Amino acid sequence: MFLDSDLLMSALRALTPILLAALGGALCERAGVFNIGLEGMMLVGCFTAVSTSWFTGSPWLGVLAAALAAAAYSLILAVGAVTLRGDAVVLGVAVNLLAVGLTSFLLRTVFGVQGTFDDPDLAGLPLVGGFSPLTYLAWAAVAVATVLLSRHVWGLRLRGVGEAPDAAATLGVSPVRYKYAAVLVSGVLCGLAGAQLALGNVTLFSENMTAGRGWIAVVAVMLGRALPLGVLLAALLFGLAEAAGFRLQGLGLPQQATDAAPYIVTLAALFLTTARRRGRTTRTTRSSGAAS
Amino acid sequence: MARIPDLAALSKALRSPVTFSVLSGVVIGALFLIGTGADPLAAYGAVIAGSLGAEGIGSTLSTGTSVLGMALALAVPLRAGLINLGGDGQLVLGGIAAAVTGLYSPLPAPLTVVLALLAGMAAGAAYAALAALCENHFGVPLLVSSLLLSYPAASLASYLVRYPLKEPGSSLPQTRRLPEGVALPAFGSSTVTVGLLLVVLAAAAYWFTDSRTAIGYEIRMTGLNSRFTAYAGVERKGLTLRLMATSGALAGLVGAIGVLSFPYRFLDGALTAPGYTWTGLTAALLAAAAPLGTVLASFFFAVLQVGGLSMERTTEVPRELTQVLQAIVIVFLAARLRFPRRRKSTDREPVAQGEFA
Numbered sequence: 156m157f158l159d160s161d162l163l164m165s166a167l168r169a170l171t172p173i174l175l176a177a178l179g180g181a182l183c184e185r186a187g188v189f190n191i192g193l194e195g196m197m198l199v200g201c202f203t204a205v206s207t208s209w210f211t212g213s214p215w216l217g218v219l220a221a222a223l224a225a226a227a228y229s230l231i232l233a234v235g236a237v238t239l240r241g242d243a244v245v246l247g248v249a250v251n252l253l254a255v256g257l258t259s260f261l262l263r264t265v266f267g268v269q270g271t272f273d274d275p276d277l278a279g280l281p282l283v284g285g286f287s288p289l290t291y292l293a294w295a296a297v298a299v300a301t302v303l304l305s306r307h308v309w310g311l312r313l314r315g316v317g318e319a320p321d322a323a324a325t326l327g328v329s330p331v332r333y334k335y336a337a338v339l340v341s342g343v344l345c346g347l348a349g350a351q352l353a354l355g356n357v358t359l360f361s362e363n364m365t366a367g368r369g370w371i372a373v374v375a376v377m378l379g380r381a382l383p384l385g386v387l388l389a390a391l392l393f394g395l396a397e398a399a400g401f402r403l404q405g406l407g408l409p410q411q412a413t414d415a416a417p418y419i420v421t422l423a424a425l426f427l428t429t430a431r432r433r434g435r436t437t438r439t440t441r442s443s444g445a446a447s
Numbered sequence: 448m449a450r451i452p453d454l455a456a457l458s459k460a461l462r463s464p465v466t467f468s469v470l471s472g473v474v475i476g477a478l479f480l481i482g483t484g485a486d487p488l489a490a491y492g493a494v495i496a497g498s499l500g501a502e503g504i505g506s507t508l509s510t511g512t513s514v515l516g517m518a519l520a521l522a523v524p525l526r527a528g529l530i531n532l533g534g535d536g537q538l539v540l541g542g543i544a545a546a547v548t549g550l551y552s553p554l555p556a557p558l559t560v561v562l563a564l565l566a567g568m569a570a571g572a573a574y575a576a577l578a579a580l581c582e583n584h585f586g587v588p589l590l591v592s593s594l595l596l597s598y599p600a601a602s603l604a605s606y607l608v609r610y611p612l613k614e615p616g617s618s619l620p621q622t623r624r625l626p627e628g629v630a631l632p633a634f635g636s637s638t639v640t641v642g643l644l645l646v647v648l649a650a651a652a653y654w655f656t657d658s659r660t661a662i663g664y665e666i667r668m669t670g671l672n673s674r675f676t677a678y679a680g681v682e683r684k685g686l687t688l689r690l691m692a693t694s695g696a697l698a699g700l701v702g703a704i705g706v707l708s709f710p711y712r713f714l715d716g717a718l719t720a721p722g723y724t725w726t727g728l729t730a731a732l733l734a735a736a737a738p739l740g741t742v743l744a745s746f747f748f749a750v751l752q753v754g755g756l757s758m759e760r761t762t763e764v765p766r767e768l769t770q771v772l773q774a775i776v777i778v779f780l781a782a783r784l785r786f787p788r789r790r791k792s793t794d795r796e797p798v799a800q801g802e803f804a
Binding site for chain 2: 191231234235239241242244245246248249250252253255256257259260263264367370373374377409411412414415418419421422425426429
């Protein structure tokens with residue numbers, strides 16, 4: 156049987172980091188900040204999680220530190236895009252590049268190694284019922300985000316800030332505050348995603364280990380139309396594609412074909428979902444159009 | 448609100464976003480160097496000496512060939528406000544197309560070289576055009592379509608050089624060496640090839656198109672205000688397609704030049720590992736895609752990249768620091784993009800501390 160519980164389990168493991176990051180991206184999208192810096196924030200989370208766990212011996216402190224460090228790192232986007240009104244797309248690209256440079260630099264100065272830091276003494280997250288605790292947290296976060304966005308006054312205000320900042324400001328809701336909150340929360344979620352990647356899925360840090368997952372999360376936000384449940388479905392699709400890829404590899408398909416599978420599946424899903432609303436310019440096209 | 452009127456001239460120069468962000472990058476880099484216990488002056492001296500000295504200039508120019516090529520590739524669409532994030536995929540496909548042409552073309556060597564360059568450009572152009580079609584016909588934003596397409600291209604090239612095109616008997620994922628003579632002529636014994644001339648010619652063509660032709664004007668105006676140009680009759684979809692095809696052709700050209708230079712074969716990952724695409728994007732962004740600025744910025748980043756190696760040798764500071772510098776420059780630049788002219792640069796220094804301290 157191809158679609159068995161093993162496949163589902165590995166799909167669920169693969170999707171956790173993407174889901175966490177994409178939820179953060181969705182909140183930002185709702186608040187009107189186009190966040191393509193998810194990849195970089197995740198990578199900062201990976202490095203902080205591994206180094207903290209290594210020096211303190213506690214993976215839990217690693218998770219906490221990853222969340223805090225990525226939130227602090229997300230301030231670059233918040234200050235740049237919200238306060239200084241810089242271009243969010245360019246800032247996001249810069250945030251991603253800076254994270255690659257910074258973590259590779261620190262990998263060499265702190266651990267004195269190049270490429271990968273990997274040690275049997277590095278403590279990873281324990282498994283609870285086959286999954287890392289962060290997997291459960293990610294699912295809980297979907298529920299919380301759903302309720303928050305659709306049922307709570309904060310969510311209403313956050314959406315208001317994204318859709319009509321002037322109207323929100325007139326009603327006494329500070330767009331700046333809500334946008335900062337959204338970006339910072341996305342930083343926390345990306346930090347957790349990074350911790351899951353570096354202490355949950357595997358127990359090591361390697362240069363650029365996020366390998367495009369942050370971008371997949373950006374796409375998941377688009378696919379899921381910035382709805383938590385939509386984002387969950389999109390992440391699930393990606394997780395299944397990745398897990399099925401590993402499975403097919405076992406059946407003799409070359410690794411390169413399965414490496415490419417998630418991206419092709421994601422692109423195909425984008426085709427199918429956007430074909431229906433053709434003619435409507437999406438927010439992201441416009442913000443990329445104002446880049447130079 | 449100039450707080451120190453005596454320094455009005457200096458503050459005017461500092462108010463240029465480019466000067467300001469480059470200087471900030473250098474200053475923050477110095478803080479990093481002090482933090483790791485190195486002498487910033489010695490380190491920066493090593494960067495300059497290692498990249499512009501007699502030993503390093505050849506390396507700077509050959510790195511600069513790829514950086515400038517990719518910077519041009521990304522600048523062309525950026526001039527119209529479009530970001531092509533798929534440079535790696537187009538670069539790799541250009542390289543693999545050039546390698547296949549170089550290996551199997553029955554023509555005499557010089558013609559094969561020309562054919563390989565054209566094949567590389569065609570492959571890159573076609574692949575980038577595909578990303579444009581995704582935006583034009585399926586509504587997938589270019590930013591995302593170009594990036595998502597990039598990964599499968601890299602996987603395809605990786606597959607090809609591991610199986611069908613693999614050099615028999617080699618343990619490396621690489622093609623056979625191109626036949627004798629199928630290579631770009633080098634200057635003297637250096638690693639600098641005619642490829643440098645090709646990208647400089649491309650830069651000149653870009654400068655001419657940008658400043659002297661109607662299409663260049665349309666592109667610039669689209670970048671400044673796409674609604675205005677749409678109203679004035681510039682057809683957006685066609686423009687996107689043409690810009691992306693040109694962009695991909697340039698990226699493919701860089702890939703072909705890479706294959707037709709030492710080690711004269713396609714080695715998996717060799718084209719993308721140095722990060723030319725991202726360095727090129729950084730250079731294009733720094734210059735706001737202006738032709739001359741792109742050339743200068745590319746040279747600056749090539750100096751950093753090559754100089755970083757000699758900095759690592761003399762001061763033991765990891766060369767990844769130069770990557771950090773590049774990104775910091777862009778962070779500052781992006782944050783300043785729409786900053787009101789009146790305010791002074793000193794206003795944002797607390798930001799810098801908050802971000803990087």
